[in-house]
Amino acid sequence: MTDEMNETVEQNDPVEKKDRRTDFFRKHAALIAWIPTAILCLLSAVLFLAPIGNVVMVGGDTLTGYGALIGDWMEGLKTPVMVMLAIASVSVIAGVLGIVLKKYRNSLAFDIAAIATSFSALATGVGQIAWLGSMSATQGVTYQPGAFSILAVVFGALFMLVAVGETVIHSVWIADNNQKALWKTTWGKWKGWVYLLPALVLLAIFTVWPIINTFRISMLEDYSVLAAKNPNADPFAVNFNNFKNVVQYSGFWNCLLNTVLLTVITVPISTMLALIIAVALNSIKPLRRIFQTIFFLPYVTNTIAIGMVFMAMFQMIGYSPTTEPTSVGVINTIIEAFGGTRVNWVNESSTKFANMFVLCVYIIWNALPFKILVLLGGLQGVNKQYYDAAKVDGASRWRIFWRITVPMLSPMIAYVVITGFIGGFKEYNSVVGIFGTGDLMGPPGSFGKPLNTMVGYIYDRIANNQGRASAAALILFAIIFIVTMINLYVSKKKVHY
């Protein structure tokens, strides 16, 4: 009995707890330094082909050149690569051992393993970049280092810093009690940033830089990567001509109109339908889960596949303006069964109205599951007592819906509307799904991509004129930004609590 009590006391002792926490951080810092660097080091060492792959892609070299490059590379760098791989393997083994054998976890050996790993990552990256530099010099073409090399250098350096710092602090500085306290406060102040650093670096590389780059490229007239790589080409003029060209192009306005129409029609309808379905689902008990599953199915199904099924439903097989179809889709079968005349939805020489109708049906159906899910979640979070109170207060079902349910759900409704608008402006998959390949973007036999959208336009431009693609992307961004601001402004007035 007494033993147990003593132990409980020990566990609750704040001093003891703090020490344990410090231990935990020591472990943590080492782990953080070790794991990503080890992975990156291995990746950059084993995937040594990646930078060359990059060169091939960017430089447009042929497979023959590729083979020649590998041959050169293997000859020139056999020894250093083997050394690096050896260091990496040893440090990985040491690190794994350090983790497996608990008693070495806090030991200097582990710190050294972390340093070794970071170093080999750093060395691999630097080695590859240096080699690319020498290749550029000898072959007279500028080769860009690959992403793996850059990452290896960045992370290698970063974690080397952490690992060395850690080791020094552990073995030298922290021995003194006064220093220990100082270290604790300093570390406490900065540890958040240190832990965030890997994520920040990744974000900077893959999110922040591309955004900045888009702005830059949009200002460079008719920028293209190929021309940018050509040292003999003229530098790009800095002006707003990309924007001007995009706006002056007639196809652009068609794309913009299609996008706006699809968004403005589908978002309100799908939101209302989703709200009705969610409320209905919430009010039934038997079969609710089955219905929930059915309504959720589109969410887990590939959009292109759904689009093809929709196309099959609306299509007429073997139809052309001069020939009768051999068979018609299920929609037209139903229309004919009710005595109507079949409609040319998606086939050759179908009207734009019919095409847009099919697209809207498809997009609404596709957008429902997510909205139902969010709204149903919101509904289930509403305290049942409000409904009891409203019942006692004599409110009709209709009034309960408008005065209680909708206001209570307003944050969720605002959320699905805002995300719906953003998603709507980025619509592209649906057109590809129903009208086939990205080259047609309209019913068979049409020209000039009559159903193309903004994203489709950007996608088209990316292949040959990244400057205009960037400009169009920024225009789309501005539209989405303004619409979202309006949404937020409206929801501020209408969304409760």
Next chain:
Amino acid sequence: MKVVLQHLTKIFPSRDKKDQNAEVVAVNDFNLEIPDGKLIGLLGPSGCGKSTTLFMISGLQAPTSGKIFFGDDDVTALAPENRGIGLVFQNYALYPHMTVQQNILFPLQNLKGENRLSKEEMLKRATDAAKLVKIEEFMNRKPSELSGGQQQRVAIARALVKMPRVLLLDEPLSNLDARLRLQTREEIRRIQKDTKITTIFVTHDQEEAMSISDYIVVMKLGVIMQTGKPQRVYDDPANLFVAKFLGTPPINVFTGKVESEKLYIGGEAVLDVPGAEDQEVYVGIRPEGFILSAEGKLTCNVSGIDVMGRDISVVSTNENSLNPVVRSIISADELGNAAGATVKFNLKPAKVYLFNKETESRVYFGEQVALHETILAEMEAEGQIYTPHDGPLPREADDRVEADKPYVEKKSVFSKVKGLFKKNAAEADKAVEKPSLEAENTDNEVNE
């Protein structure tokens, strides 16, 4: 509006499909007649069915059997909105997206047909209701901008604005702090007196119920244990449960027996009980029922003395007491005699209640017989009629079976694993078991 509940029963079906016997009888054959314009407190420990009764009166829950009358109208099958009730929820259920004014207006805006009011009338009624509960200055605030007490008053105003025939309050004070609770309960009393609406409120706090109710209804396991004026129920408990449930500090219970009109506790004849038949009894003695006396018959071992200003509480132990300690309240002047290891008491006959050990129902003796009859006559004259529950009342002992099981603290998996390596694990297990009597007493102590 008179409210009559006839054979009201609510059974919640078993959740476990395999075990059909697991159904819960929340309210069991509940018969009660509530006179017009009175404030009634439904009182009982948690799970006694008091809230279920309230929700059945409101119409939010349908009774399994039985009938509910408002006046002469049978409202059993009516929907809540057609019953003319106002309901205040435990956590108020104010609509968070509406202002105070919109909250109060909401029931009025729902009126249909000939009852429909003009906008001016609605506003006037809302303002009147707000004035009644003194929240007229907060009309444009949202509920989240109000304190708990203010929200509570808004909820009452919302319930009152449509001029209900019956006002129902579900634990109206449980979300307020102690000070606000005192204030608000007086407020509820005042509003009820001003409006003269028949009001039923549910509480587990006996002090709250006693202080403002015209009548209290003490419930246990879905059954009415006793009804009556609070003071009368306190002075004349019908059974051991009611005696133990009412009163702070709680009543002291001893085991004893009656032999030839004398009450014996632990072999000592402590009191003459003329008119009581020979039987084994539980003896309930109110803390104020002890008289310190050198010739006292009841001897207890003193374990402490609490000075509470004017009064003094002598905490002692007695082997025949069911409570871990015997608490007696005596005036400060008498204390001089009590300095010692033991203390001797005489008992005040009016504060000593005997309960048959089997049925736990009251055994009246001496002057108590006359008092009981007076009270019954008084109740009948006031028109509070309640038919006693058909069949035996739930006994305290039924609970005790549960409570007597050794209380073993739930231990984490970690400590269990650790226990495996302990030589004295068995000893440690024993140490965490708690005496059953403490567990039994918690219900009353919560209310203190």
